[in-house]
Amino acid sequence: MITRKINKIIQGTATSDGAGVNLTRIIGSPELNMLDPFLLLDEFGSDDPNDYIAGFPPHPHRGFETITYMLNGKFKHKDSAGNEGYLKDGSVQWMTAGRGVIHSEMPEQTEGLVRGFQLWMNLPKKLKMINPAYNDIPAERIPKLNFNGGSAKIIAGTYQGIEGPGKPHTGMLYHDIYLQPNINFEIFIEHGWNAFIYVYEGSIIIDRKVYKTQMAILEQTGNLELNAGNDGAQYILVAGEPLNEPVARGGPFVMNTKGEVLQAFTDYHNGVLDK
Numbered sequence: 001m002i003t004r005k006i007n008k009i010i011q012g013t014a015t016s017d018g019a020g021v022n023l024t025r026i027i028g029s030p031e032l033n034m035l036d037p038f039l040l041l042d043e044f045g046s047d048d049p050n051d052y053i054a055g056f057p058p059h060p061h062r063g064f065e066t067i068t069y070m071l072n073g074k075f076k077h078k079d080s081a082g083n084e085g086y087l088k089d090g091s092v093q094w095m096t097a098g099r100g101v102i103h104s105e106m107p108e109q110t111e112g113l114v115r116g117f118q119l120w121m122n123l124p125k126k127l128k129m130i131n132p133a134y135n136d137i138p139a140e141r142i143p144k145l146n147f148n149g150g151s152a153k154i155i156a157g158t159y160q161g162i163e164g165p166g167k168p169h170t171g172m173l174y175h176d177i178y179l180q181p182n183i184n185f186e187i188f189i190e191h192g193w194n195a196f197i198y199v200y201e202g203s204i205i206i207d208r209k210v211y212k213t214q215m216a217i218l219e220q221t222g223n224l225e226l227n228a229g230n231d232g233a234q235y236i237l238v239a240g241e242p243l244n245e246p247v248a249r250g251g252p253f254v255m256n257t258k259g260e261v262l263q264a265f266t267d268y269h270n271g272v273l274d275k
Contacts, residue, residue, distance in 0.1 A: 004206075009214055021055065036122070038120065043115075044117075064121060068087060068116065068117070079103035080101055088139065089139060098131055173237070183232075195220075203229030
């Protein structure tokens with residue numbers, strides 16, 4: 001059986017976004033612009049309210065999906081399509097910007113730990129102008145499969161025949177894996193899909209060791225087999241079918257041409273982005 005090896009290991013870059021929320025950017029950074037179809041991955045995490053209290057006031061998006069996974073904390077979502085939702089411990093917010101949406105994500109707490117991830121996933125050209133959509137996925141709707149020495153939370157895609165509640169528009173899997181020390185883990189990943197692991201606690205070993213706050217970009221062929229390190233491991237495993245289309249980015253807009261991005265800015269300034 002062919003198993004995937006590590007193609008590259010990435011260390012995130014400290015930055016800030018929104019109204020000054022401090023975070024670590026792993027995809028969308030100088031070291032890794034994108035990993036088709038994934039445009040951005042941020043990890044946010046702090047127990048200092050000054051790092052998150054300003055939140056993400058209203059801002060626009062067009063042409064992709066945002067997937068926010070909250071490990072700890074409470075944020076409120078509101079958008080121009082009339083959707084409201086609450087991100088709480090273990091929950092996921094899946095928003096399809098499509099032709100355009102203006103939304104905000106603001107903290108519902110003034111103290112304590114906030115920790116989680118935001119992933120941007122590109123939409124194919126034929127779907128970039130679809131209607132916006134919002135899916136609030138509470139923790140209790142996310143299946144958790146316990147196995148000897150660990151567990152898997154299945155946010156999207158399938159594992160051991162169990163399907164996650166996230167509904168991407170193209171092929172994708174998104175799992176949150178916990179492993180006790182030195183436990184082996186294996187999973188099937190579709191041939192040709194781009195895949196990565198981001199370790200947020202402990203360490204893992206594939207053909208090289210990957211430590212906390214590092215991302216391992218995997219080869220495109222074979223299944224995945226790894227072992228947790230001596231301190232155990234918690235990591236997100238994400239894989240997706242590459243779109244292999246031109247990508248034009250301009251701030252909060254991701255289209256196929258520069259002209260389409262400029263049109264998005266024009267629509268936003270004219271108040272018709274989400275119309």
